[in-house]
Amino acid sequence: MINAFWGKLLRGRNGFDSFSRFLIVAALVMMIAEMIAGGGILGTVFRIISWVLLIYACFRIFSTNIPARQAELIRYNIFVRELRFRYGKVKSFIVHHRPQDVLNYKYLTCPACAQKLRVPRGKGKINVKCSRCGESFLSRS
Ligand SMILES: [Zn+2]
Numbered sequence: 001m002i003n004a005f006w007g008k009l010l011r012g013r014n015g016f017d018s019f020s021r022f023l024i025v026a027a028l029v030m031m032i033a034e035m036i037a038g039g040g041i042l043g044t045v046f047r048i049i050s051w052v053l054l055i056y057a058c059f060r061i062f063s064t065n066i067p068a069r070q071a072e073l074i075r076y077n078i079f080v081r082e083l084r085f086r087y088g089k090v091k092s093f094i095v096h097h098r099p100q101d102v103l104n105y106k107y108l109t110c111p112a113c114a115q116k117l118r119v120p121r122g123k124g125k126i127n128v129k130c131s132r133c134g135e136s137f138l139s140r141s
Helices: 002-009 018-037 040-062 066-096 099-104
Strands: 105-109 116-120 125-129 136-140
Touching: 018 040, 018 066, 099 105, 116 125
Parallel strands: none
Antiparallel strands: 105 116, 125 136
8 A cells, every 4th residue: 555655656766776765864964964963054954954955865866857867966976985995994004003003013015926915023033934925134123
């Protein structure tokens, strides 16, 4: 019954997709931000943004220009993938440069294969053997 109603309402329309879901979630976040901000200019700004996001989400769901909405969805998906990729890089940098590790280890690059190597600090001049290609080289630690 409800599905038939929505089916009729959304016939020939773009319908709900992940970009619209993101817009609605962002609008809810803005509403919460408005509550936290209380009144004032900041609260008004959050309210306007939340309304714009909601109206845009409704516009997308009921839009009959499906190719244009699909193109938006693809751009959104590419953007999200790019963000996830960057987040992954930042996360791996943080994991590999924890403060205790930076203090206790020195990071070297193998001259033969460019593999990143970690050696303990403060051992003087040491002979480092690359874990990837087996190249040996001297390095100050
Ligand atoms: Zn190597």
